[in-house]
Amino acid sequence: MAALAGDGTCIECEALTHWIELQVIDEHNKGFAGIKGLLTDGAGTEYEITLKDGPILVNKLAPGPVTLVLDNETWLAEAQTRKPDDGSDPEIAAELDKNLSKPGNKASVKVLQSVTTGDLIVLEGEQKLPEKHVATGCLSLIADNSYVIKVAGFNYITLRLGVFFDGTGNNTENALNGQQEIEEWLTKVCNDPTELEENLELCREGQLPVEGSYANDKTNVEKLYALYLNQFDEANSQLATGIYVEGIGTTEGESDNILGSAFSLGDTSIKARVEQVCEVLIKDELEKIQGNIEYDGVLKIIFDVFGFSRGAAAARHFVNTIDTKDDHGLVESLPTINGFSFKLGFDWTKREDSRIGFVGIFDTVESAVQDTLLGLSEDCAERVVHLCAGDEYRKNFPLTRITSDVEGRKIAPQFTEVMLPGAHSDVGGGYRSRHSYSANADAAMIEGSRLRYFVCSEREEAGKLHTDNKAYRDALSYAKLKLSEGWGDKIVTKVKGDKSYNDDFAFGEIGLKVKYRFIRRKNYKRKVIHVDVMLKRMVEGELSRIPLHMMFEAGYQAGAPFKEWKESNPDLKLNLKDRSLPIELKGIDSQLLKSACSSGVLDLRNQIDNKKYKLIRRYYCHHSSKNNGFVDGIVNSANIVNDLPVREYLANTPGEES
Template sequence: MSSTGAHPHCQPCENLTHWIEIIVRDEHNQPFEGVSGVLIDAMENKHPIKLSASPILIENLAPGPVEIELDYDPWLKAAQDKSHPRNEETAKQVEEFSSSYSAHKSGPVVYQEITTGDLTKLPKEIVLPTNHQKGKAGTLTLFTDKTYILQVRAYKFITLRVGMFFDGTANNTYSAQWGKQQLENYYRKWKAKYDAECEINSKNGNGTKKEVPITALPNDCFTYPKKDNFILSLFKNDEGEMETVAGSASNELTNVHKLFDLYSQDKFFKEKNMFSHAEYITGIGTGNSTAIAPADESIVVGQGLGIGKYGVTAKVTTGIEVLSKNMDKVATIVKDELGIKADGIEKLQLDVFGFSRGAAAARHFVNVVLDGEKGEFSTTFSKACQEAKFPLVYGFDWNESNELKANCEITFAGLFDTVASVVNIFSKNSLLGLDLNTHTDNGDVRLWIDPKRVRRAVHLTADPTIECRDNFSLNHLNSTDGEHFYEFVLPGAHSDIGGGYHSRLSFNNPDYLLPVLEKKLVKRVSRTFSHRWDEEKTKQYVLNELEKYKVRDRLTGWKEEDYVIEPLDVRQEGKNDGGRVTGKLYIQRQVEGDLSRLYLRLMYGLAEFHGVPISDNNAKLWQDPERVDYNVEDYGGLFADFNQKILELAKHGEYSALQQKLSIPELKASFMELNLFHHSSGDDIGMSPLWDERAGCYKRASYFCEEGK
């Protein structure tokens, strides 16, 4: 107020005769509808306005500058809505419209290009993409007695499609790649041992060198490279130092990584306005380093219990962090390398894959994403996008389930044999809170996935009589309605489904058997005797027990000729003539690791059918001699053709035909005869089989999950 009591901007009433006409259009000369705000004149009077197809005409204004302040929430939603796209053509429709427009009172028409930020005031927490901030199209100055036709700079948002690949327990691509290098280097040493043993066996009447049975081979032929201790290495004169190959380094790449390798990495699909990107997360119980080297391994806590810094939930957090960290890279590729003038992301689509505990991580990840705006994923990812100057569209709705409206959706979940087997440290079922029995209480890990938000889920599970380990209980999908959520039961053990067993096709030398030799301790029986005259009786008891276990084990279909009972170990104990007899039953054989490649084709084909951005180079990949990790041997003259048939059916989404072909009893018998199944159970900690009294055979447990768990 002035000393006279008048407003400093006060104008005599006779001066309030001025007007302004404003038309706000998008780049296609289309109006914005229903956005309210105020027009502020030179006297700071606020006049209500609303955007529509009709011009805004405000009269009785004081002369001078005018400002527009639209309500920011509806204005940002309208300006960024896909109904107002960018004009990619050279012709400027709004400018042409302005040149022929009949202005109010035949006054001058001013055409100007503006930004969203020019017409509103934003709270500090909302930051527009750079090109849409106030003044980025030039200074907007409005004066009375003129007609303004304002063209709002359009946004271009893209769909970001992300593949998240969670590997299984003790599966680590980088460690496996290092391990394979060591195994290739070890070939000559192993072959020399093998040939020498074959020579000895043939002289002892165990057939010719090429016909020596696997059961006749000693432990040396089954042993992976092991580094000598320091003292022993001083007395050796080898060409190079031998490294120990164990744990994740002893595995082949899994189907999770093979699918990751086929996912379209950092590619823009113009027809879909979609950019695809993928992240691979190393397996549960292994470190997060991407160096080609042995992985840091948490054997007890991570691999054994599924918890700790490399546990299931920790790997989900790692996945979120890795993806968020790489959003800066994504933005750079989109805007700089590909030259796409995009402002950010309007839709996030996630394809999630996992094997074993990695499948549990994949399912938990889905839940964390769907926790919504306040969840771990949303807060971390949104912040990363903002920092990369590639933000989510304003009003991004994390909770919308309608496929046509959703900003965030899980488009595909590809799961290989989910085995959560996570110890709940708060369980009351055992001492110290550690429930080590087969169970379905997996602590903080959530396995139920929302059928309303997950568009497709495919779960490939192992035959429960082949994969029968007590601590490898299956976690079923919570819904199996045929083609929305679908669960297959397939012939094979756990890693026959998800991968990790070696195929000779991956190695340089086809006669290198070490990677495909299996020696599994089926049962250990030990019994004491108190006097010397009881020794023979005790030996016979041990042998009889081992025979009983062999008969029980063979109910699955394993071959009689592959079992070996090693010479009994008799040790004297105590002061008298007593002692202990220990016997061991092994299954000892050659097992080809190609079966998982059949199920790789099954998952690949279904993923492709459902629109996942993956490519097999028009099916050339599967026979490409340069891509040996994807090839299969034609065992029995039919295996390669069967692989091809399954791939073709999967690519066409023929679920019923796939189910029929993969579930016939003859298929299981054929694969057993071809030695394509691995004997995963054994008399080791956590590996013993689970006997099902009702079924009268070994059979693993399985559990359905409840909503929220």
């Protein structure tokens, strides 16, 4: 039975007439609606509460001190997104003063309490708050009062990391070193009429003094890396930086790795590059820059991922390695950075914490011995753009599409796949431009190759022409196909024994070189005819700058933090240097630029006038398929189906190893 006072009233009932009014706000006067918690009165009675944007009133309390503990998970999830007030907006302080001037419950004067997150929750397990947010003990609540509780904001940042996987045989530093050697070769050999004839002959054939990654130019991956911002955006609390990854099969300052280049094996393989990014490269980059800013920790990481060729395959494998996964190298490597921390509750498996923002890939080619994960799921990234080479036909360069069918009819809503004029490196970059050199660069622009060869044998017949045979007819048919597509200006035949047989074909000529030999049989001679289809041209290196510009525009619209595009930049120029041609690329660039910004599958080859397309092929497209010997034939021969060069397509298959 409850004790009674002298006037007959219940002491316990009388004690439960007290109240408290609470309004929890951030430093910008915004509430925390929906957060639940426990309020405990002076008698130890607990009351479940739910915060809202305005004040909440709790009645029937015992007198005395009151404690407040909010739900750990939901409070941290919301409170850690709230920013501090930097004092730049005087309206924030004015709004708080206005709130405090209004009377509270029962005309009480509102009391302001400034606290930290640590004052409002009980930490669990190994949770550790940033130093500025640990409990201060400043929160003091007494029944029959109205409080405005202002919680300190978190100075968390978003990391936006651009990861740039260069292509097979592509390496920026090696390209720059090779450029210096080529410049010296052009100046001291090719442009010196007193040079030895045998050396000048190499110039006329376009035989560069370097090879492999040293002969290639910087790719579009490197150029996008150079355009990616490395800065802290204070307004959006975002720290952006780029990480360049050397191409498959290459190492700075060393000879290219044959196993890495040919089969994607060893420590320069697709898988090895992804592991290096997760375990070393991102960590090293953040160690360089993160000490330059003051922050409480990382709220979220957004990845922009780029790649070309097998680098595009590495980019896709990287996406599948980290998207909603917590078993990759970043989980272990980032916490080892001195002073680096995540928000409490950061979860690699949740896309609100770790998200792929933009994926920009050029002409994905895997051709690897190792199993890799190239299939991109529909929700793997906020935006995916794939620019593909419409004039690439090499047998060992099948295209792994981002469509779920090889025909290119089924594609995710936020995916874009675009087919463009040009061979593999005309889209991904790597062919040199005259803008790279101060000397006359004609010799560096020469492309001379045997495209295919045809062989037949037949019984020798007196008086029969050396061009009257199946090998020559097949070669002529192939040459006519190339002529009709715009690769050359005319077809020229040279037969063994002709005076001009050993002379070079002129620029623009599609050459048929006929040679023969005899095999003696018992009663007759058999004739073996061999016909080479040759192509020699001077090809400019600016075509890849159109897909570069397209990818830049698509990435920029998707939020990738790029610098301003400046046409005066020698790496971005579309106009030719030291040469005038019947077609210029600026108009084509303007026509195609925005195409990658809309979703779907586009074949832009069909949107270019046929006459213009032929001129593009003639002066800007490189003919990547060729057969200049046994090894070259294995690597670079065309994929022939029904006597025509046809590219093999592979479908996008999420979850499957390839």
